[in-house]
Amino acid sequence: xxxxxxxxxxxxxxxxxxxxxxxxxxxxxxxxxxxxxxxxxxxxxxxxxxxxxxxxxxxxxxxxxxxxxxxxxxxxxxxxxxxxxxxxxxxxxxxxxxxxxxxxxxxxxxxxxxxxxxxxxxxxxxxxxxxxxxxxxxxxxxxxxxxxxxxxxxxxxxxxxxxxxxxxxxxxxxxxxxxxxxxxxxxxxxxxxxxxxxxxxxxxxxxxxxxxxxxxxxxxxxxxxxxxxxxxxxxxxxxxxxxxxxxxxxxxxxxxxxxxxxxxxxxxxxxxxxxxxxxxxxxxxxxxxxxxxxxxxxxxxxxxxxxxxxxxxxxxxxxxxxxxxxxxxxxxxxxxxxxxxxxxxxxxxxx
Amino acid sequence: xxxxxxxxxxxxxxxxxxxxxxxxxxxxxxxxxxxxxxxxxxxxxxxxxxxxxxxxxxxxxxxxxxxxxxxxxxxxxxxxxxxxxxxxxxxxxxxxxxxxxxxxxxxxxxxxxxxxxxxxxxxxxxxxxxxxxxxxxxxxxxxxxxxxxxxxxxxxxxxxxxxxxxxxxxxxxxxxxxxxxxxxxxxxxxxxxxxxxxxxxxxxxxxxxxxxxxxxxxxxxxxxxxxxxxxxxxxxxxxxxxxxxxxxxxxxxxxxxxxxxxxxxxxxxxxxxxxxxxxxxxxxxxxxxxxxxxxxxxxxxxxxxxxxxxxxxxxxxxxxxxxxxxxxxxxxxxxxxxxxxxxxxxxxx
Numbered sequence: 001x002x003x004x005x006x007x008x009x010x011x012x013x014x015x016x017x018x019x020x021x022x023x024x025x026x027x028x029x030x031x032x033x034x035x036x037x038x039x040x041x042x043x044x045x046x047x048x049x050x051x052x053x054x055x056x057x058x059x060x061x062x063x064x065x066x067x068x069x070x071x072x073x074x075x076x077x078x079x080x081x082x083x084x085x086x087x088x089x090x091x092x093x094x095x096x097x098x099x100x101x102x103x104x105x106x107x108x109x110x111x112x113x114x115x116x117x118x119x120x121x122x123x124x125x126x127x128x129x130x131x132x133x134x135x136x137x138x139x140x141x142x143x144x145x146x147x148x149x150x151x152x153x154x155x156x157x158x159x160x161x162x163x164x165x166x167x168x169x170x171x172x173x174x175x176x177x178x179x180x181x182x183x184x185x186x187x188x189x190x191x192x193x194x195x196x197x198x199x200x201x202x203x204x205x206x207x208x209x210x211x212x213x214x215x216x217x218x219x220x221x222x223x224x225x226x227x228x229x230x231x232x233x234x235x236x237x238x239x240x241x242x243x244x245x246x247x248x249x250x251x252x253x254x255x256x257x258x259x260x261x262x263x264x265x266x267x268x269x270x271x272x273x274x275x276x277x278x279x280x281x282x283x284x285x286x287x288x289x290x291x292x293x294x295x296x297x298x299x300x301x302x303x304x305x306x307x308x309x310x311x312x313x314x315x316x317x318x319x320x321x322x323x324x325x326x327x328x329x330x331x332x333x334x335x336x337x338x339x340x341x342x343x344x345x346x347x348x349x350x351x
Numbered sequence: 352x353x354x355x356x357x358x359x360x361x362x363x364x365x366x367x368x369x370x371x372x373x374x375x376x377x378x379x380x381x382x383x384x385x386x387x388x389x390x391x392x393x394x395x396x397x398x399x400x401x402x403x404x405x406x407x408x409x410x411x412x413x414x415x416x417x418x419x420x421x422x423x424x425x426x427x428x429x430x431x432x433x434x435x436x437x438x439x440x441x442x443x444x445x446x447x448x449x450x451x452x453x454x455x456x457x458x459x460x461x462x463x464x465x466x467x468x469x470x471x472x473x474x475x476x477x478x479x480x481x482x483x484x485x486x487x488x489x490x491x492x493x494x495x496x497x498x499x500x501x502x503x504x505x506x507x508x509x510x511x512x513x514x515x516x517x518x519x520x521x522x523x524x525x526x527x528x529x530x531x532x533x534x535x536x537x538x539x540x541x542x543x544x545x546x547x548x549x550x551x552x553x554x555x556x557x558x559x560x561x562x563x564x565x566x567x568x569x570x571x572x573x574x575x576x577x578x579x580x581x582x583x584x585x586x587x588x589x590x591x592x593x594x595x596x597x598x599x600x601x602x603x604x605x606x607x608x609x610x611x612x613x614x615x616x617x618x619x620x621x622x623x624x625x626x627x628x629x630x631x632x633x634x635x636x637x638x639x640x641x642x643x644x645x646x647x648x649x650x651x652x653x654x655x656x657x658x659x660x661x662x663x664x665x666x667x668x669x670x671x672x673x674x675x676x677x678x679x680x681x682x683x684x685x686x687x688x689x690x691x692x693x694x695x696x697x698x699x700x
Contacts, residue, residue: 080684092594094592096587099476100550100635175473178472178473181606182545184472188550193476198475199477
């Protein structure tokens with residue numbers, strides 16, 4: 001497989017020496033008005049009018065129009081909206097959907113809390129966002145890696161921050177997520193739900209954007225030596241779900257997540273005792289204790305591929321195992337291929 | 352029409368309401384204890400449905416519709432859990448046996464509960480009528496309802512000529528409702544399970560009466576009222592939202608502690624805080640109501656949130672009334688340093 005140190009072909013990215021490149025979300029408009037790190041070289045601004053929004057002070061998480069005539073009024077408005085947010089939260093006056101998805105909390109607390117990790121730590125670069133439809137259901141199928149499912153969360157932010165319609169990705173998560181206290185609560189509020197055909201169909205039927213990582217624990221808990229080798233794609237249930245709902249499948253390749261926790265060992269005994277599918281041993285974890293649980297600051301690329309339409313098939317196609325296997329393989333191949341391509345383009349793991 | 356379980360408020364209300372319908376000639380109200388409330392002119396027969404005497408009553412009155420509401424989670428007054436269970440399960444068996452013998456019965460309506468789905472982290476987020484439960488309820492009221500539904504299915508097989516309607520109600524709330532969940536919400540401080548925020552769905556008692564009426568009459572044109580239906584208000588409330596709207600603070604406890612405390616409370620006989628209840632308040636439960644809308648043709652008047660608001664109004668203010676909290680935030684907003692001369696109402700809204 002392609003190793004991390006392959007000298008890349010030059011591509012469309014601007015090479016700015018050894019400095020981190022700006023993330024591409026600039027082009028999608030900074031919804032939060034929050035600035036990225038001061039970058040030396042900036043990509044061409046498709047909308048020059050958006051530029052002033054960059055040096056906004058990230059005081060509040062409320063959506064803000066880019067114009068800032070008077071700082072005073074702006075600050076006031078932010079405080080007011082922050083207080084009204086607090087008021088709504090304290091009095092329980094907010095809405096959640098059937099899955100427990102709390103859009104307000106996700107937009108204003110959970111996402112802003114994770115955004116520094118996304119922007120500064122992993123410096124996620126997003127490609128192919130135009131492959132995600134502006135509306136209607138679609139199933140994003142991605143590779144899974146990194147010992148801890150950070151890749152899903154980063155993908156959620158990537159879709160929301162880069163997509164012109166700021167679409168929310170609804171992730172399908174393993175049942176373990178919903179058994180753990182605190183984790184299950186946060187996952188539900190962030191819009192995740194259990195990876196089962198019923199929930200996926202219901203979400204797709206409502207026209208939601210659904211994200212799934214069919215490799216599951218096999219992908220996320222694979223040893224470091226097998227990085228970027230796609231595992232078996234479950235039993236292809238995601239294909240039949242997409243076929244039943246006639247929604248396109250969008251393959252998504254995530255590069256960078258594999259190296260955040262290089263898993264060199266797996267303590268099966270500890271895993272069994274704790275009831276986890278694996279217990280990772282990395283060069284730093286558990287030796288350095290909580291310090292060892294800090295992920296390595298790798299540079300990530302998330303590429304959304306060409307959508308694979310599923311609406312051209314007859315209704316009984318969802319029951320056709322041959323077609324299902326073929327489509328599963330097609331999706332898997334496309335993700336694997338893109339992974340190799342991205343790996344070749346990558347200059348180094350960390351930059 | 353024969354109605355069981357009329358000594359309860361819900362049964363009493365239903366009996367009073369159904370008599371006003373022109374299709375109903377006579378209502379026979381049955382329960383083991385005389386009701387404290389009036390029944391609006393219905394014929395009350397004191398009979399224990401656990402006894403075979405119910406068959407004689409059914410034969411004598413020649414009822415054509417049987418509405419079985421005596422499937423409940425709590426005993427009236429000081430009855431024990433064993434009595435409730437016997438009334439639920441043995442009572443249903445006796446009643447169904449009586450119905451099977453009766454040539455006049457054409458319609459059977461059974462009050463069930465969404466408890467039959469259980470609550471587990473492996474369950475899909477939304478249950479439909481056909482979702483098989485991942486973990487069958489192990490005991491308590493939930494197990495009763497599973498068994499009751501099993502007997503009702505058996506009856507429906509043996510008497511295909513009888514229209515059988517099973518209504519699975521979500522948690523019934525309202526000013527007069529009296530269920531384990533209402534007694535839970537009446538606690539001054541709500542114990543919750545740490546790290547879990549269950550999704551809850553409620554149905555208003557007015558809607559319960561209305562849907563029971565729809566189920567016990569001939570179906571309206573274009574609808575069908577035999578089968579199994581989930582009955583719940585639109586929308587979902589999280590337990591944290593409930594406690595905030597109710598103004599009662601929560602005490603998050605670790606799950607083992609909650610289980611232990613629950614069994615302690617049960618042993619002391621203070622309340623029937625069953626393991627099912629704890630599971631519901633851990634993992635929550637949401638049901639799909641498409642069948643109720645499309646097949647049964649019933650649209651609930653109250654959403655889950657409205658039901659809860661109505662319930663909260665009927666209870667006294669809690670320790671942390673939402674109005675007081677909102678007022679406190681408004682006062683902060685009104686501080687001149689923050690608002691800069693803006694009227695405080697603007698920030699509040």
